[in-house]
Amino acid sequence: MKEIYFFHYHFLTGGVNTVVKKLIEILKNRYKITIFTSLEMGIEGIQNQLKYENVEVNDFPEIRYIYPENIDKDKFNKLKNKILARLKKNHKENALYWVHNYHLGKNPAFTSAFINFIKKEGVKTILQIHDFPECARWVNYKFLDKYVDHTLYPLSNNIVYSTINKRDFERLRDAGVPEKNLFYLPNSVSLDRENINKKQKKNIRREIFDKLKELIKIKENEYLFLYPTRTIRRKNILEAILVNRLFNKRSNLIVTLGANSKKERKYEETVKKVFNNEKIKGVWAISKHFPDLFPKLMKGSDLLITTSLLEGFGLMYLESKINKQNFFSRKINILEDFENIEEESYYTGIKVYNKKKDFLVDRYESKIDSLKLKKKYKKILLQKVREKINKRIIDYSYLDVDSQKDICLKKNINEIKKLNKGVSSKMLKLTENYKKQGINLDFFSFEKYRKRVKKLVKEVEKENNLNYDNNQKKKIDEKVMKSFLKIKYIRLIFDY
Numbered sequence: 043m044k045e046i047y048f049f050h051y052h053f054l055t056g057g058v059n060t061v062v063k064k065l066i067e068i069l070k071n072r073y074k075i076t077i078f079t080s081l082e083m084g085i086e087g088i089q090n091q092l093k094y095e096n097v098e099v100n101d102f103p104e105i106r107y108i109y110p111e112n113i114d115k116d117k118f119n120k121l122k123n124k125i126l127a128r129l130k131k132n133h134k135e136n137a138l139y140w141v142h143n144y145h146l147g148k149n150p151a152f153t154s155a156f157i158n159f160i161k162k163e164g165v166k167t168i169l170q171i172h173d174f175p176e177c178a179r180w181v182n183y184k185f186l187d188k189y190v191d192h193t194l195y196p197l198s199n200n201i202v203y204s205t206i207n208k209r210d211f212e213r214l215r216d217a218g219v220p221e222k223n224l225f226y227l228p229n230s231v232s233l234d235r236e237n238i239n240k241k242q243k244k245n246i247r248r249e250i251f252d253k254l255k256e257l258i259k260i261k262e263n264e265y266l267f268l269y270p271t272r273t274i275r276r277k278n279i280l281e282a283i284l285v286n287r288l289f290n291k292r293s294n295l296i297v298t299l300g301a302n303s304k305k306e307r308k309y310e311e312t313v314k315k316v317f318n319n320e321k322i323k324g325v326w327a328i329s330k331h332f333p334d335l336f337p338k339l340m341k342g343s344d345l346l347i348t349t350s351l352l353e354g355f356g357l358m359y360l361e362s363k364i365n366k367q368n369f370f371s372r373k374i375n376i377l378e379d380f381e382n383i384e385e386e387s388y389y390t391g392i393k394v395y396n397k398k399k400d401f402l403v404d405r406y407e408s409k410i411d412s413l414k415l416k417k418k419y420k421k422i423l424l425q426k427v428r429e430k431i432n433k434r435i436i437d438y439s440y441l442d443v444d445s446q447k448d449i450c451l452k453k454n455i456n457e458i459k460k461l462n463k464g465v466s467s468k469m470l471k472l473t474e475n476y477k478k479q480g481i482n483l484d485f486f487s488f489e490k491y492r493k494r495v496k497k498l499v500k501e502v503e504k505e506n507n508l509n510y511d512n513n514q515k516k517k518i519d520e521k522v523m524k525s526f527l528k529i530k531y532i533r534l535i536f537d538y
Contacts, residue, residue: 043072043073043074043096044072044073044074044136044137044138044503045073045074045075045076045134045136045137045138046069046073046074046075046076046137046138046139046140046499047075047076047077047078047132047137047138047139047140048062048065048066048075048076048077048078048140048141048142049078049079049102049105049139049140049141049142049144049156050062050077050079050141050142050143051079051080051083051105051106051107051143051148051149051152052079052080052083052084052085052106052107053077053079053084053085053086053087053088054083054084054085054086054087055086055087056087057172057229057354057355058142058143058172059087059088060087060229061142061170061172061206061229062077062088062091062142063087063088063090063091064229064230064488064491065140065495066088066091066094066097067091068491068492068495068496069495069499070091070094070096070097071096073096073138074096075094075096075097075098076097076098076099076100076132076137077092077097077098077099077100078099078100078102078105078132079099079100079101079102079105080101080102080103080104080105080106081099081101081103082103082106083106083107085099100132102128104121104124104125104128104151104152105125105149105152106149107148107149108121108148108149108150108151110181110184110185110188113151113189115189118150118151118189121151122151122154122155123155125151125152125155125156126155126158126159129155129156129159130159130163133159133163133165137165138166138167138168138499138502138503139160139165139166139167139168140167140168140170141156141167141168141169141170142170142172143170143171143172143173144156144157144169145169145171145174145175145186145194145195146173146174146175146179146182147175147179147181147182147183147185147186148182150185150186150188150189150190151189153186153190153194154189154190154192157192157193157194157196158192160196160201161196161198164198164200165200166200166502166503166505167200167201167202167502168202168204168225168498168499168502169201169202169203169204170203170204170205170206170227171203171204171205171206171210171214172206172354173354174210174213174522174526176522176523176525176526176531177352177526177531178276178352178531178532178533178536180413180414180532183414183523184413184414187414188414192516193514193515193516193517193518193519194516194518194519195214195217195219195518195519195522196514197219197220197223197514197518199222199223199505200502200505200506201223202223202224202225202498202501202502203219203223203224203225204224204225204226204227204498205224205225205226205227206227206228206229206354206355207226207228207354207355207356207375207376207378207379208226208378208379209375209376209378209379210354211224211226213522213525214518214522216521216525217518217521217522217525218517218518218521219518225494225498225501227491227494227495227498228355228379228485228486228491229355229357229486229491230486230487230488230490230491231357231360231361231364231483231486231487231488232364232488233364233483233484233487233488235364235365237366238341238366243341243342246338246341246342247262247266247342248262249338249342250266250335250338250339250342250343253331253332253335254294254296254325256331257325257328257331258294258323258324258325260294260323261292263292264291264292264293264294264323265289265291265292265293265294265344265345265473266293266294266296266339266342266343266344266345267286267289267293267294267295267296267324267343267344267345267346267347267469268296268298268339268340268343268345268346268347269282269295269296269297269298269346269347269348269349270298270336270339270340270346270358270361271297271298271299271348271350271358272298272299272300272301272302272306273297273299273300273301273306273309273310273313273314273326273327274301274302274303274306274309275306275309275535275536275538276350276351276352276535276536277348277349277350277351278349278350278351278372278439278535279297279309279313279349280312280313280316280443280446280447280450281349281372281392281438281439281446282295282297282347282348282349283295283313283316283317283322283324283450284392284438284446284449284450284455284458285347285349285370285389285392285465285469286323286324286347287321287322287450287455288392288455288458288459288462288465288466289465289466289469289470290459290466290470291470292323293323293344294323294324294325295322295323295324295325295347296324296325296328296339296343297313297317297324297325297326297327297328298327298328298329298336298339299327299329300314300326300327300330308538309443309535309538312443312447312538313326314326314327315447316447316450316451319451321451321453322450322451340361340362340365340367341365341366341367343367344473345367345368345369345370345469345472345473346358346361346362346367346368346369346370347369347370347371347469348369348370348371348372349371349372350371350372350374351372351374351439351530351533351535352374353374353376354376355376355379356376356377356379356380358371359371359377359380359479359481360481360483360486363478363479363481363483364483366476367476368387368472368473368476368477368479369387369472369479370387370388370389370468370469370472371387371388371389372388372389372390372391372439373388373389373390373391380480380481380482381480381482382480382482383479383480383481384477384479384480386468386471386472387472387479387480389462389464389465389468391437391438391439392437392438392439392458392462392465393435393436393437393438393458393461393462394435394436394437394438394441394449394458394461395434395435395457395461396431396433396434396435396436398441398442398445399431399432399433399434401442402431402436402440402441402442402445402534403427403428403431403432405442405534406427406431406529406532406534407424407427409532409534409537410423410424410427410532413532415523419523419524419527422527423527423529423532426527426528426529427529430529431529435461439530439533439535440529440533440534441534442534442535442538443534443535443538446535
């Protein structure tokens with residue numbers, strides 16, 4: 043029996059874990075599957091999959107997360123050599139290696155060791171990219187740049203880069219990865235949901251309002267806007283609060299979950315304080331109060347909204363359609379995965395008056411100065427600061443978090459409503475009648491996903507002609523990095 047090796051730092055619940063579980067379901071009957079990960083970091087997310095006869099886990103403690111403050115050159119080299127030794131010890135020539143986010147800067151020793159290993163051994167490899175270190179993770183980028191002196195993107199016939207969205211496929215293609223080495227593998231969703239009639243929806247709404255009345259003052263003729271998300275910085279929760287206030291009828295914003303890591307606690311605390319203000323209508327982290335209410339909120343709300351700034355996959359948009367709900371979204375790149383998206387489904391940003399222009403420019407210039415970038419690239423970013431930030435009216439998301447909070451809590455926001463007249467009318471229209479909004483659910487079905495996975499594996503398995511460019515420089519790396527030289531990837535909110 044052929045074998046597949048999956049690699050990731052951990053298998054806690056989350057995006058990568060969800061993907062690997064589905065891959066196991068598809069491949070478990072044709073392959074012996076070994077999951078290499080750090081047991082210390084956690085494998086709670088794949089416990090059920092480990093019950094299958096052909097699936098096992100191999101503890102690989104050396105590929106856990108490591109941090110810049112705990113590593114020097116000597117420790118890095120020792121760790122890299124240990125990882126190389128483990129890879130060689132477990133290597134089988136008939137195994138296909140499938141590695142997730144190997145390049146993210148979570149463990150540069152693993153990144154370097156693994157790339158060296160697959161080049162030397164000619165391993166048939168799928169490198170699945172869910173994100174990039176340059177995507178608002180500049181500390182990770184700096185960590186990689188300090189210790190990894192070779193390309194993160196080796197080219198050979200036996201290596202395929204798999205992306206979960208079109209944006210990243212195009213990013214790698216434009217940076218120099220040939221299309222024959224690229225594969226677009228969007229995630230799948232379960233389309234199996236119970237349809238409800240108007241009477242059932244009315245009963246669900248009554249139950250939701252009964253619960254909400256235990257927490258806030260609310261009337262049953264008020265609108266319910268649901269933001270199904272954790273309270274993390276890139277989800278841009280304060281903007282959702284402002285969007286709710288821009289709506290011209292009485293409405294309540296429901297945010298489902300709190301933060302899930304220490305680095306998000308400060309932002310969580312700020313969001314929590316804003317929600318506790320009497321000017322703000324809604325409930326933050328409702329799942330803390332009613333853990334089982336989420337499925338009913340998904341069906342019984344008037345509209346799903348998202349103000350997220352960065353997404354690897356558009357799960358919320360798909361979930362809204364599965365639950366026969368409309369969504370309203372900030373316009374971000376991930377919407378490009380839905381070819382027929384309707385314009386009324388999104389807004390391009392929230393305009394506000396920039397009353398701290400000099401302060402903001404200084405903050406952005408200081409941040410750019412701290413980045414591990416060549417001077418010519420810093421100049422590009424500084425020019426974009428002048429174009430985007432040094433203006434009388436700017437996008438709310440470019441403000442620092444304290445300024446965002448102050449605007450959310452303003453007693454009178456009429457001037458902001460005037461600047462964003464179309465937002466409320468779009469939201470109202472979306473609450474009236476269900477629309478497909480240009481989303482083709484069938485494209486993201488599990489059956490379509492199964493076919494794509496089998497095609498990808500077949501393509502990698504058949505390639506035996508190795509042709510590594512051993513003189514390959516970091517040209518692809520540099521072009522990838524340059525694609526992130528935009529203010530949206532260095533917003534101040536990401537450092538809060």
